[in-house]
Amino acid sequence: QVQLVESGGGLVQPGGSLRLSCAVSRSISSIYRMAWYRQAPGKQRELVATITSGGYTYYADSVKGRFTISRDNAPNTVYLQINSLKPEDTAVYYCQVIITVPTAYWGQGTQVTVSS
Numbered sequence: 665q666v667q668l669v670e671s672g673g674g675l676v677q678p679g680g681s682l683r684l685s686c687a688v689s690r691s692i693s694s695i696y697r698m699a700w701y702r703q704a705p706g707k708q709r710e711l712v713a714t715i716t717s718g719g720y721t722y723y724a725d726s727v728k729g730r731f732t733i734s735r736d737n738a739p740n741t742v743y744l745q746i747n748s749l750k751p752e753d754t755a756v757y758y759c760q761v762i763i764t765v766p767t768a769y770w771g772q773g774t775q776v777t778v779s780s
Contacts, residue, residue, distance in 0.1 A: 666692065666769045668759050672744075673774030680778070681747045686759030686771055688740035697762045698735055698742040702755035702776075709758070713744060726752075749778045 672684040688695065697716045703709040713733040714722045721733055732745040742759060759771035 666761070666763070668761060668769060668771035670757075670759050670771040670774045673757065673776045675777045675779065676749055677780050678750060678778055680749050681745070682749065682776060684744040684746065684757055684759075684774060684776075686742045686761075688742075688761055692740055692763055695740055695761055695763055696765060698733075699760040699762075700733060700742070700744045701758045701760060702753075703758070703773075704755040707755075712757070715742065746776070749776075751778045754778050 667689050669687045670684065672682055674682065676682055684700070695717060697714055699714040700712040701709050702712050710724065712724055712727055713731055715733045715735055723731060730746065730748045733742065735742045744757070746753070754777050756773040757776055758773045761769045
């Protein structure tokens with residue numbers, strides 16, 4: 665099966681920064697879309713950012729100006745640079761990859777906790 669390996673989560677103080685990484689199986693020749701989602705306790709999972717094969721990017725209003733999504737093509741890796749972290753950003757962050765529509769693959773999630 666397709667494997668997604670995430671890293672970069674942890675405990676940071678308000679105003680701090682993190683960079684999340686998600687590495688995809690090298691056997692994949694092309695990827696339609698990569699994305700980051702997050703889910704806080706008691707909340708629905710929400711879309712944070714996406715980047716498509718054509719280079720189109722999307723950001724949720726709550727993270728615009730603070731988060732940046734990017735990717736490498738060889739090997740296939742997606743990154744999320746997170747700046748100016750707020751306590752409201754505390755959540756489990758999930759990497760998602762769509763190789764061919766509509767099948768999606770998910771990472772296991774990585775915990776981001778923002779607290780003083």
